[in-house]
Each structure stands twice: as structure tokens, then as C-alpha cells.
Amino acid sequence: MTDDASTGRYHLATLFPALGGLRLPLSRDQAMLLMAATNEIFLGVDIFFAHQISGSIVGAEWIPILFGPIAGILLLGAGALAPRHRDVATLFANAVFVASIVVGLMGAYFHLHYALLPSAPAGERVTVDLLVWAPPLLGPLTFCLVGLIGLSAAWLEDPPDSGVLVLLRGRRLKLPYSKTRAYLFMVGMGSLATVMSSVLDHARTGFHDPRLWLPTAVGVFATVVSVGLGALDRPTRRDLWAYVAAMLLMIAVGLGGAYLHIRVDLGAGGTVVLERFIRGAPFMAPLLFADIGGLGVLALMSPREPQPARTHEGHEEQRKG
């Protein structure tokens, strides 16, 4: 349950009662959608640098680079359209998010295809070494995660935290879990993908630097805690504190990791050699930890939509009926 049974508060307000009366300019779903749009744009930029590692970007490698910013801009446009034409905006956003999932799956397939050696002798076709040195298998799945979060955020949940999504023309879909718990599962999956990517990347260095254990430990902790919190029907304040701590650690690890990666990439005397940033430690990759941590914190916000959002045509009809 998201709202504390005794106080009627949502998770974040349970931990920080002072936030209970605070009116934020964005609802949780709006914040999630904004994060999704921002993520799409940053993914495009990140992949632009990542795909340059081979010295050139060819063919299908351009798809995510172009898709990311276009999707982000379209989503921002949908956000601007939503107050007046929510249905249109929702459909528009859903199309973008479905496309995002498709792009993510295609990317994962291409990366996996690169990692496998189908004509190699048996036993050598799929190895952990190949996964370590292949393009990041889980990297493209970030598009899928953003797509899933976006799809969840785009549809109204009514009543709040019920797991009932209001679809077009007032149709309703009862999901196994509430949106909040679905978000927690997604944050857990995002944490897992992030820590796996981090471990596979860092495995290239043989984990000689003890600092590399920090993102590994924090990522595993965040995965277990997020999934655990999503699975619990009645989490205690301590459970919530553990989750918040995990998310704050993810944010700290992300920011710290980005700083350390940039420091590794800088040449002597702080000189910027672009090639080192492209082919060296990926300077934007650690920010995925911070991104997931941020999404994790947003998941604890109030699930209630602000009143104007209830102008959803189908929902209005439903209420009138």
C-alpha cells in the first residue's frame, strides 16, 4: 500500500511529514513523463558517443541516436498538448513509448548478435568473456525501461494506487499491482540492469580498483530493496527508509562515478582529448545510477493526480454516468 494506513499519507510524506502539505508543480506521473522525455534525449546523446567508439557510425547505429532526441521532443510536445487534449496526447506518448521499447529490443538484439559466435566451436559460442567485451547488452534496454515507465505514467490510475488504469473511452484495466508498486518493480529492474552493465564494463579492468565494488554493492542493494518494497503489501517506515537510502546511494554513486570517469578520461594537466572520452571510461554511463535513483525517489511521490488532470474525457463521462 502506498498511503500509510493510519495517516493516509503516501510513502514520501510518511517519511517526511513536512512534505505532506507541500504542493508540487508536477504530479508524480507528470514528473515521470518529464524524466522519460529527458531520458530519451540523453540516451540519444550518450549513444552518439558510445557508437563512435568504432571510429564511425554506420547503418542501424544511427537509429537510437536519432530516435532519442526525436522521442524526447515529441514527448515534451505531448506534455504541452495534454492539458487541452489529454486523449490525443496520451495516444501520442504511448506511440512514442512503444517505439522506444521496440528500439530498445532491436538494440539489445544487435548487441547480442555481436556478442555471440554462432559458428565457433561448441562451448565458445556464448561466454561471459564475450558478454564482457561485447557492446553493452543491457544498454539498449534502457529505452525499454523508459518506454515501460512512460506507458505506466501516461495512463491515469483511478482511484489512486488502486492498480486500475483508465484507458480510452473509459475502459478500465485492473493490473496485478498498483502503479506505485509497478514503479518500484521497474526501479528494481532498472537498478539490476544498471549494476549488470556496470559490472560487465568494470570486468574489463579485472576489478583491480577497489572503488569499483561500490557501484556493484549499491546496485545490488538497490535492486533487492526496490523489488522487495514492491513485493511487500504493508511496508514499514524502516522498509521505506532502507529504500530511500538505497536510492540516495544510487544518486551519490552515479554522480561520483561520473566524476571519476571524467577524471580518468582527462589527460595530464586536465587536458581534454575527445578520443579518450569516446573510447575511455564512458562519462555519462554512471549517471544511469543517479537516473534510476531519481526515478526511485519519484516513485514515492503522491499517486494522486492534480484536479485538472481529471478532465480526461472518458473519465469525465464515467463520472457523469
Place this chain on the structure above:
Amino acid sequence: MTDSDPQQGSLKSARLLVIGLVSVIVVLGLAVIVLAIGRGGQRPSPQVNVLANSRDPCVECHRRATPGIVEQYGHSAMAAANVTCMDCHRAQQDQPGAIKHEGYTILGEPTPGTCERCHPKEVAEFDQSRHSLPAYVAYAGSTGLDSAQLAAYRSIPEGTYQPDLSRNAIFAMEGDSITRFACQTCHAIGKPRVDGSVGDCTKCHLRHEFSLEQARKPETCNACHIGPDHPQFEIYTESPHGIMYHTNGDTWNWDAEAGTLTPRDFPAPTCAICHMSGFGNSATTHDVGDRLTWYLFAPISTRRPSWQDNRTRMQNVCRTCHNEEFVKEFYLRADEATEAVNGLVARSDSIMAPLKARGLLTPQPFDEPIDFTYFDTWHFYGRTAKFGVWMQGPDYTQWHGAYELLHNLSKLRKEVKEKLGEAGARR
């Protein structure tokens, strides 16, 4: 609203399924994490032949016809990246160089125009380098170049250095039957190709393994940069850098990601590290002249265009291991030594001047002993002394360089004196 609402679908019963799937994913993910942590930081073994069970028609046929190249390619990073034979060898019907082969239209020998499709930056850098057209012009001259190639040639620093004057007359004297096994073997690295591209990437990236380690090793440069006219490999071997390579090179990280090399990967430099690799604050380049300050190959060395920028790029590499004072001092002294060798080589011109003034030299090149003596002075000994200075090979600076240079000047004086005497003139 209840579950029985006709407008409401329900997936509520899938709760256990969701928890089950999430648990499976988490457990598998954590298992991969544990397995990956146990890796030693080394790339997958190149011993795996990724084409061992390939059913590709090219592979199946060539496994019988030319098994060596199939074996080599099976161990290449390109094959592991799913680059097929036809990705490089496929050709259009009207493509220059295309041939019919077992029902396919192919390029028997892909050119840099092929490599460029995936490696445009590397090919562009190479095109601007001394390894490109200047290498070819050095033996074939520039007369065979079309206008575009001539323009490209003139845009290369070596192309602005007295074009054609550096062409070696020995090439024409020896003839094609000899030079195809000699000069051309190395200098064809810059030969124009039928498709308009220039050069031969496989001179350094030997086919069909295209191994990063092989291309980075000094032995690859040794294929051409050896011998009395440019003994760089011998000088490197004598230098502290070369001693480090021969002592510990087998422990270096030869497969390190290009552009990110550090002293941890290469505790001492190879030829590639200084001249090409992304090392320290210098980015990777396939223009081998990009970090050079002098035309050391020339009889009298002069500064290259933009030599200050080139010097900065080379010093960026030096400073990764050496302090700034050391590097500055080295450059100061090496510049002085280069000027000094220039001075010695210039003496050979002064010694020869009376013969030229009196028209006592035949117009044909290399038809009398003094031509060889004069040529050896700069082509062997002057160059060797300068290369020895810059690459820290004292024996090559001294006994194979400056000493031989002085010895040759003495020989040249004697030969000039004899010729003047024969002509009845006194110097």
C-alpha cells in the same frame, strides 16, 4: 468500480507470475554479476576460431582452397564482429577492379576505398600522411598522378618538399624485375588504386587476422624501417625504449582499447605509441608525420610545416612519462644535433661544388663511384645519425652515423681531388 465491471479487464491474478518473473530475472542477473566479476580483465582468447563451424559459402570453399586465410580470418576481431568475407570482397559489376569468381562479382584485393566504408577517419588520416602518395612518388615520380591525386599529393607535407627531386634514380636503373621485390614492396604502401583510393592498409594490418597486437608491434614497422637508409628498427632496439620492449613487452596490454592507452598498458613506447597511438594527451592518428618536427629523410633537414603543433603532439606523448624539463632539454639538444649533422652533410655539397662548377660530373646518375659516395653521405650516414639522435640510439648516431659521415666526407674529398686532377684543374 469492481472486478465485475463489464468495462474493466483484469490482470490481477497475475500477481504471482509477476513476482516469479521478477525473482528469476533478479537471480539470473546477480549470477551474471558474480560470473563477470571473476574475469581477469583480458579480452576473449584469439585462439577461438569463430568460423570453425561456418556454413558461409566463401568459408566452405576456401577452407579447402586456401585454408590458411580462413584460419587467419577465423581468429580475427572482424570475423568475431560478424563481418563476412563478402562485406569486404563484394563488388558491383562496373566497379574498377571487380572480377568474376565462382558466380560472384568480387574484389580480389579490397582497397582503402573498401576499408573506408567502416574506417573513414583512419583512411582520411592515412591519405594525408607520408605513407600515402609521397611513398609512391619517391620511386615512381608524380608524372603518373591524375589532377586529383596531384592535388592530394601537394597537400601532404612531404608533397611540398621538392616534389620529384626526392625521387630515387636507382629505381629506374634497377628496373621493374628487381624493384618489385625491393623498393616497391614497401613504397607501394602509397600506390594509387584502380578505384581512386590510395595505398594499402594491409601493409601494416596484415591480412587476414588484422590483429591489433600485430599492427602495434615494432616488428611490423621493421618490415620497411630497417637497413642502412632508415635503420629505425635497429635504433629502437638499441634505445632504452626498445630494451624495455624486448625485456617486458610480452606482458604489455597489446589489445588495449585504441585511444585510451596509458603507461599502465605500455610502460615504454613502441614505434606506434610515439607516432600514432592515442597516448597521453595526443589522440590516435594514422598520419605518421603528425608529430614530427623535421624532414629527417632529406639530405639537409628543414622544419616541417606546422612543426610547432607537431612538436606539441609528440611532446604530449613524451610528457606522459618524462618531466617537462627533460623533454624540453631533449628537444633543444636534438635540434642542435640535427643542425650539426646538417652542417656535415652540407660539407659534401661544398666538396662537390668545384666539380659541378666545372661540369666534371656526368649527367647520368650513379654511373661513377663519386655519385655513390655523395649519395651514401646523406642517404645512409646523415639520415642514420639524425634518426639515432631522435630515437636515442647512440651507436647509430656515432659509429653508424656521424663517424661514417666524416669518413665518407674524407673519401669524397679524395675522389673530388682525383677527378679535378684528372681534369687538370686544382681545387
